[in-house]
Amino acid sequence: MAEGHDLCGHLTAAGHELRQRVYFEDTDFSGLVYHARYLHFFERGRSDYLRLLGVHHNELAADGLAFAVKTMALDFKRPARIDDILTIVTEPGEIGGARIRLRQAIARGETILVTAAVEVALVNAGGKPQRLPLAVRAALEAQSQPRGDGRSVSI
Amino acid sequence: MAEGHDLCGHLTAAGHELRQRVYFEDTDFSGLVYHARYLHFFERGRSDYLRLLGVHHNELAADGLAFAVKTMALDFKRPARIDDILTIVTEPGEIGGARIRLRQAIARGETILVTAAVEVALVNAGGKPQRLPLAVRAALEAQSQPRGDGRSVSI
Amino acid sequence: MAEGHDLCGHLTAAGHELRQRVYFEDTDFSGLVYHARYLHFFERGRSDYLRLLGVHHNELAADGLAFAVKTMALDFKRPARIDDILTIVTEPGEIGGARIRLRQAIARGETILVTAAVEVALVNAGGKPQRLPLAVRAALEAQSQPRGDGRSVSI
Amino acid sequence: MAEGHDLCGHLTAAGHELRQRVYFEDTDFSGLVYHARYLHFFERGRSDYLRLLGVHHNELAADGLAFAVKTMALDFKRPARIDDILTIVTEPGEIGGARIRLRQAIARGETILVTAAVEVALVNAGGKPQRLPLAVRAALEAQSQPRGDGRSVSI
Numbered sequence: 001m002a003e004g005h006d007l008c009g010h011l012t013a014a015g016h017e018l019r020q021r022v023y024f025e026d027t028d029f030s031g032l033v034y035h036a037r038y039l040h041f042f043e044r045g046r047s048d049y050l051r052l053l054g055v056h057h058n059e060l061a062a063d064g065l066a067f068a069v070k071t072m073a074l075d076f077k078r079p080a081r082i083d084d085i086l087t088i089v090t091e092p093g094e095i096g097g098a099r100i101r102l103r104q105a106i107a108r109g110e111t112i113l114v115t116a117a118v119e120v121a122l123v124n125a126g127g128k129p130q131r132l133p134l135a136v137r138a139a140l141e142a143q144s145q146p147r148g149d150g151r152s153v154s155i
Numbered sequence: 156m157a158e159g160h161d162l163c164g165h166l167t168a169a170g171h172e173l174r175q176r177v178y179f180e181d182t183d184f185s186g187l188v189y190h191a192r193y194l195h196f197f198e199r200g201r202s203d204y205l206r207l208l209g210v211h212h213n214e215l216a217a218d219g220l221a222f223a224v225k226t227m228a229l230d231f232k233r234p235a236r237i238d239d240i241l242t243i244v245t246e247p248g249e250i251g252g253a254r255i256r257l258r259q260a261i262a263r264g265e266t267i268l269v270t271a272a273v274e275v276a277l278v279n280a281g282g283k284p285q286r287l288p289l290a291v292r293a294a295l296e297a298q299s300q301p302r303g304d305g306r307s308v309s310i
Numbered sequence: 311m312a313e314g315h316d317l318c319g320h321l322t323a324a325g326h327e328l329r330q331r332v333y334f335e336d337t338d339f340s341g342l343v344y345h346a347r348y349l350h351f352f353e354r355g356r357s358d359y360l361r362l363l364g365v366h367h368n369e370l371a372a373d374g375l376a377f378a379v380k381t382m383a384l385d386f387k388r389p390a391r392i393d394d395i396l397t398i399v400t401e402p403g404e405i406g407g408a409r410i411r412l413r414q415a416i417a418r419g420e421t422i423l424v425t426a427a428v429e430v431a432l433v434n435a436g437g438k439p440q441r442l443p444l445a446v447r448a449a450l451e452a453q454s455q456p457r458g459d460g461r462s463v464s465i
Numbered sequence: 466m467a468e469g470h471d472l473c474g475h476l477t478a479a480g481h482e483l484r485q486r487v488y489f490e491d492t493d494f495s496g497l498v499y500h501a502r503y504l505h506f507f508e509r510g511r512s513d514y515l516r517l518l519g520v521h522h523n524e525l526a527a528d529g530l531a532f533a534v535k536t537m538a539l540d541f542k543r544p545a546r547i548d549d550i551l552t553i554v555t556e557p558g559e560i561g562g563a564r565i566r567l568r569q570a571i572a573r574g575e576t577i578l579v580t581a582a583v584e585v586a587l588v589n590a591g592g593k594p595q596r597l598p599l600a601v602r603a604a605l606e607a608q609s610q611p612r613g614d615g616r617s618v619s620i
Contacts, residue, residue: 007174021162021163028339029334029337030334032339034335035533036508057238058236058237069541071538072500076537081213083206183490185494190353190382216339216340223386231382236494331473333509335508
């Protein structure tokens with residue numbers, strides 16, 4: 001379904017891009033986007049990236065599994081504002097047995113607003129790290145050696 | 156720009172429709188969407204409806220104006236879940252001098268999940284109600300007498 | 311533990327009161343509290359009211375049960391602002407077999423800012439309504455006939 | 466006012482401590498606290514710390530000033546859950562002309578759940594960094610050389 005697919009953004013040579021709007025809910029009384037909201041945008045990007053690689057939260061949950069963020073280094077360079085259209089760029093880095101490193105950026109047009117170095121782990125209901133499904137690992141590794149023709153996040 | 160336009164949903168004969176994804180951020184530990192999050196989805200629908208009618212929050216803000224929700228009657232019929240694609244339907248009702256009544260619904264496919272009767276007002280920085288710009292009023296009134304060929308919200 | 315207890319607010323003759331601060335996260339770019347955030351404050355009030363009546367979300371969840379909001383009628387009378395200290399007042403109304411009606415208000419000092427008529431239901435994991443535990447029902451009913459010496463919500 | 470004061474947490478030899486409850490709104494469908502919500506808890510801690518040092522967001526805003534988070538390094542060690550009572554610990558680090566470094570931790574009892582190294586800046590409406598008011602700078606510097614009798618965040 002075209003419209004549904006479009007909601008997921010699209011895979012690029014280097015990873016994934018998703019466009020999202022800034023709404024009232026994302027701003028605070030300073031007139032700018034509330035800093036914690038950028039983490040929502042980053043999470044939407046990661047979720048849709050994994051979705052397009054065939055990983056679905058509800059299927060993982062049926063097996064008692066979920067991705068959890070373990071560490072995050074954030075650089076808030078410039079603010080986003082109400083009505084902005086943001087592009088969330090996600091690129092895989094090192095893929096360990098149970099952890100995935102990702103580089104992410106939020107841009108408005110060509111201007112990078114926020115960058116994040118993120119480490120996520122697949123965990124079971126008890127919080128224990130689990131090995132990544134082989135298919136996911138293979139899909140991510142294929143993209144972690146980009147062929148140089150995609151937009152790249154430099155952080 | 157096609158992709159940006161698509162982010163706004165589209166006008167229908169009776170009002171406006173917007174598709175949105177349910178992400179992690181929208182759920183709570185019950186496994187379902189947190190009830191207050193539906194108000195975010197409704198607000199996204201209203202914002203994009205007004206946007207397509209030519210009303211932009213940042214332009215209003217430059218004049219010290221903003222839309223404020225005055226009353227809301229919500230009926231939470233069925234829950235939404237992670238990964239769901241939701242359609243937010245917005246239809247204008249009675250248009251007063253300073254207030255707009257809207258009927259809204261959130262659906263998953265053909266199933267209505269939540270409905271809302273909403274009253275919004277245009278207010279200045281001091282919270283005083285302001286008259287609607289004539290162009291907005293005319294655009295809303297044109298749609299508040301739908302020609303019967305649009306999807307309609309019954310609440 | 312005194313400090314922990316204080317976090318829960320306190321029971322009154324007519325129901326429950328909880329004080330909460332407005333933080334950055336609660337505001338939007340209009341400079342006021344984002345309308346959906348009042349639902350968070352109301353939910354904190356209901357949760358702490360039930361907590362002081364001996365009902366704990368994590369214990370309910372262990373039995374596959376959770377409270378779900380079914381309907382809500384909201385009246386946003388006046389806005390709250392950053393740094394405000396709000397009092398959330400919760401009073402039980404009609405107690406049905408599976409549903410509880412509550413009247414709630416958010417006040418700043420003596421000024422009522424937002425009122426809500428809320429209907430909540432106890433549901434199981436499949437969303438089916440469940441009968442209220444007798445002890446909860448009895449505790450709520452004892453308070454739904456207040457002795458007239460408590461602050462009362464008129465909505 | 467005692468109750469209002471208690472809402473702000475309290476100053477310690479090394480900085481500030483604030484107790485907060487985990488509510489429904491803070492959790493996601495994994496059953497744990499949503500990762501971005503910890504940033505809300507951290508921000509509440511910083512706001513109340515500055516409040517007790519005499520800095521108020523609404524007064525800054527009247528001068529067109531606001532604190533903005535510039536960088537953040539987060540370590541999500543263990544998850545928080547619904548109904549948990551969390552302690553948010555905030556300690557000043559290096560105080561620059563326009564930037565403040567802070568170390569923060571969220572603990573449940575004696576267990577550290579999340580740590581953050583945060584850099585905030587005072588900015589004007591145009592986003593330009595502003596020098597810290599001298600009184601704030603002095604108050605923070607007095608606490609950035611703790612006398613060793615306070616709870617300390619090791620991150």
